[in-house]
Amino acid sequence: DTGVSQDPRHKITKRGQNVTFRCDPISEHNRLYWYRQTLGQGPEFLTYFQNEAQLEKSRLLSDRFSAERPKGSFSTLEIQRTEQGDSAMYLCASSLYSNNEQFFGPGTRLTVL
Amino acid sequence: AQTVTQSQPEMSVQEAETVTLSCTYDTSESDYYLFWYKQPPSRQMILVIRQEAYKQQNATENRFSVNFQKAAKSFSLKISDSQLGDAAMYFCAYRSASNTGNQFYFGTGTSLTVIP
Numbered sequence: 001d002t003g004v005s006q007d008p009r010h011k012i013t014k015r016g017q018n019v020t021f022r023c024d025p026i027s028e029h030n031r032l033y034w035y036r037q038t039l040g041q042g043p044e045f046l047t048y049f050q051n052e053a054q055l056e057k058s059r060l061l062s063d064r065f066s067a068e069r070p071k072g073s074f075s076t077l078e079i080q081r082t083e084q085g086d087s088a089m090y091l092c093a094s095s096l097y098s099n100n101e102q103f104f105g106p107g108t109r110l111t112v113l
Numbered sequence: 114a115q116t117v118t119q120s121q122p123e124m125s126v127q128e129a130e131t132v133t134l135s136c137t138y139d140t141s142e143s144d145y146y147l148f149w150y151k152q153p154p155s156r157q158m159i160l161v162i163r164q165e166a167y168k169q170q171n172a173t174e175n176r177f178s179v180n181f182q183k184a185a186k187s188f189s190l191k192i193s194d195s196q197l198g199d200a201a202m203y204f205c206a207y208r209s210a211s212n213t214g215n216q217f218y219f220g221t222g223t224s225l226t227v228i229p
Contacts (some may be wrong), residue, residue, distance in 0.1 A: 004157075031215070042117075042204050042219030043158075056215055091158070102217060104150075104158040 002026060004105035006092050012111045013082055020078045021108045025094030032075050033102060034067055035091040036060065043091050049075060050097070082112045115140045117207050119220035126195045127228050133180075134190045134223045136205030144210035147181065147188045148217070153201040161203070164188065166210070192225075200227045 005024045013019050025032050030051050035043035046065070048056040051072035061067075064082075069075040079086055089109050093102040116139045126132035138147070149161040164172045164181050171179050176196075180189045192199055205220040 033216070035217075040122075040221065042206075042221050043217070044219070045216035048215050050215075058216070101148075101160050101163065103160075106157040 004092055004094050004103050006090075006105040006108050008108055009106060010109050010111075012113065014113050015084060016081055018078065018080045019082055019110065020076055021090055021092075021110075023075045023077070023092030023094075023105060025074070025092070026103055028096065029094035029103070030072065030097050031095045032069055033093045033095075034075070034077050035093065037089040037091055037107070038087075046077075046090075079110075082110075084112045086110060087112045115142075115207050115209070115218045117205050117218050117220040119205055119223050121223045122221070123224045123226070125226040125228055126192070126199075128195055128197060130195055131191060131193045132195055132225065134192075134203050134205075134225070136188045136190070136220055138186050138188065138205070138207050138218075140186070140207065140209075142209055142211070146208045146210060147179075148206040148208070149177070149179070149188075149190045150204045150206060150219075151199075151201045152204065152222075153198075158204070162190065195227050197227050197229060200225055 007022045032049045034046040037043045049069040064080045067077045089107045091107045092105040095102045118137045145166045147164045150158045151161045152158045162174045176193045178191045202222045204222045207218045
């Protein structure tokens with residue numbers, strides 16, 4: 001399958017624990033995006049990479065959140081000291097530089113107990 | 114910041130009939146892109162249709178078409194000959210055409226039910 005993949009698909013954790021999610025974009029896509037989606041809402045932008053450079057970060061991305069994209073391939077999103085308010089679906093999307101269409105992954109659903 | 118509003122949380126349509134989903138947006142920019150994405154239950158989002166703001170002609174993709182009214186900042190989606198597989202959440206999205214405008218702004222979605 002050549003689509004965007006995310007791992008894990010589901011994560012349940014206790015408040016205060018750290019979690020890390022992975023996103024593998026479509027191989028030739030140089031742009032990668034992270035979004036958060038809560039129930040009944042549309043996706044909210046978190047951050048954006050062009051190749052390995054993190055070029056934009058939303059104010060939603062608190063200090064407890066960090067994202068990386070080493071070597072411009074896969075990306076990781078880490079949440080430290082999780083809070084119940086972090087419970088959401090975390091979506092990854094990728095696109096070509098010259099194309100406006102974003103291709104979304106299936107998401108990682110995080111539940112913080 | 115740009116905002117996207119979908120005023121219909123839920124819509125239903127009889128199979129084979131036509132339904133229109135509404136979307137309005139707020140921006141001060143003149144060049145941008147608008148999208149409709151479909152999110153089936155427990156499945157990933159896929160692009161339904163895309164419209165460039167500089168194009169006057171409304172985009173069409175098979176049974177899906179848009180009514181883009183730039184002055185009114187309105188971007189509705191029409192689904193013709195509705196099928197059971199069209200049941201999903203539909204999100205309207207906006208993206209700036211500027212080099213620095215990389216993020217998408219999404220509406221809150223419209224849940225579409227197709228009645229057999």
